[in-house]
Amino acid sequence: xxxxxxxxxxxxxxxxxxxxxxxxxxxxxxxxxxxxxxxxxxxxxxxxxxxxxxxxxxxxxxxxxxxxxxxxxxxxxxxxxxxxxxxxxxxxxxxxxxxxxxxxxxxxxxxxxxxxxxxxxxxxxxxxxxxxxxxxxxxxxxxxxxxxxxxxxxxxxxxxxxxxxxxxxxxxxxxxxxxxxxxxxxxxxxxxxxxxxxxxxxxxxxxxxxxxxxxxxxxxxxxxxxxxxxxxxxxxxxxxxxxxxxxxxxxxxxxxxxxxxxxxxxxxxxxxxxxxxxxxxxxxxxxxxxxxxxxxxxxxxxxxxxxxxxxxxxxxxxxxxxxxxxxxxxxxxxxxxxxxxxxxxxxxxxxxxxxxxxxxxxxxxxxxxxxxxxxxxxxxxxxxxxx
Ligand SMILES: [Zn+2]
Numbered sequence: 011x012x013x014x015x016x017x018x019x020x021x022x023x024x025x026x027x028x029x030x031x032x033x034x035x036x037x038x039x040x041x042x043x044x045x046x047x048x049x050x051x052x053x054x055x056x057x058x059x060x061x062x063x064x065x066x067x068x069x070x071x072x073x074x075x076x077x078x079x080x081x082x083x084x085x086x087x088x089x090x091x092x093x094x095x096x097x098x099x100x101x102x103x104x105x106x107x108x109x110x111x112x113x114x115x116x117x118x119x120x121x122x123x124x125x126x127x128x129x130x131x132x133x134x135x136x137x138x139x140x141x142x143x144x145x146x147x148x149x150x151x152x153x154x155x156x157x158x159x160x161x162x163x164x165x166x167x168x169x170x171x172x173x174x175x176x177x178x179x180x181x182x183x184x185x186x187x188x189x190x191x192x193x194x195x196x197x198x199x200x201x202x203x204x205x206x207x208x209x210x211x212x213x214x215x216x217x218x219x220x221x222x223x224x225x226x227x228x229x230x231x232x233x234x235x236x237x238x239x240x241x242x243x244x245x246x247x248x249x250x251x252x253x254x255x256x257x258x259x260x261x262x263x264x265x266x267x268x269x270x271x272x273x274x275x276x277x278x279x280x281x282x283x284x285x286x287x288x289x290x291x292x293x294x295x296x297x298x299x300x301x302x303x304x305x306x307x308x309x310x311x312x313x314x315x316x317x318x319x320x321x322x323x324x325x326x327x328x329x330x331x332x333x334x335x336x337x338x339x340x341x342x343x344x345x346x347x348x349x350x351x352x353x354x355x356x357x358x359x360x361x362x363x364x365x366x367x368x369x370x371x372x373x374x375x376x377x378x379x380x381x382x383x384x385x386x387x388x389x390x391x392x393x394x395x396x397x
Contacts, residue, residue, distance in 0.1 A: 074138025076347025086112025
């Protein structure tokens with residue numbers, strides 16, 4: 011096992027609560043990578059010797075971004091739908107069916123190449139852990155293949171057979187729920203760490219959502235929910251009732267929803283690139299944080315409601331549009347994402363953590379929102395290796 015000393019770090023974000031402030035920042039810092047893990051963190055002048063050293067010349071280092079919500083296994087393009095939306099056509103869940111048709115028609119090689127392209131794009135922007143959902147196949151074979159492809163790129167695979175009722179089941183939604191909780195789950199289970207459902211008008215109601223999530227939980231697959239995106243609804247309460255890891259979107263919340271999130275510890279996943287791309291109101295992130303809810307920021311990268319793979323863009327939106335402090339936004343994009351995925355090995359840079367880190371072409375993390383749209387990621391390390 012070889013060790014690498016990163017020194018000359020202008021500002022290091024550790025997310026170590028023992029250091030006092032939210033981000034556990036260390037100025038004029040150094041960090042030792044031991045094999046795939048963080049071996050040592052501290053002030054540059056106290057740094058131990060290592061097999062090799064790299065002087066970062068005052069650049070900032072942050073934990074790699076943990077993107078806890080994405081839909082990367084798809085084919086086709088919905089740029090014309092985006093264009094129509096920008097001239098007034100509202101977003102609806104039905105657009106998902108457009109991507110379903112294109113995805114079913116694609117070859118395994120085409121789908122794999124598309125995921126590979128997007129994961130590479132994410133890494134270049136500092137993402138080191140990504141959750142990837144199925145949900146554009148919606149047949150037994152197509153969902154299983156989407157999850158098998160996702161599993162080539164991440165351990166955080168999510169079965170989303172309940173994304174929308176496909177058109178061939180339009181007259182028999184109950185029959186589709188039976189498929190999702192039966193044969194489709196059988197085929198998906200071995201490829202899935204998570205199960206998810208889109209609880210929304212035009213998608214699935216609370217009883218359908220409960221049946222779907224419970225079918226997965228009974229197989230040892232943990233739950234997460236698409237909740238309260240397009241209006242108030244039962245999604246958040248369902249996530250809290252079933253002990254889901256996360257309720258994602260949370261755009262329209264009642265006081266009772268916020269109380270439930272705070273008291274159960276279900277993570278609220280906020281996906282501001284979707285509000286940006288659908289020209290919708292942003293979730294009230296301040297109210298969530300002030301109520302003690304754990305917030306994760308994620309891209310929700312998908313070809314319909316928001317096709318950004320950029321966590322720095324989400325951070326800039328969270329600061330500018332949702333009134334998070336830059337520190338809260340960065341924490342939510344790293345430690346918050348890890349909490350959403352129930353991971354303790356990523357999202358922070360303390361000894362023993364996986365050495366997933368990002369070197370910024372900037373003196374501090376503040377530049378992520380201060381310089382929106384600028385490619386500030388100089389280098390990304392995953393498990394101690396530059397990628
Ligand atoms: Zn989503």
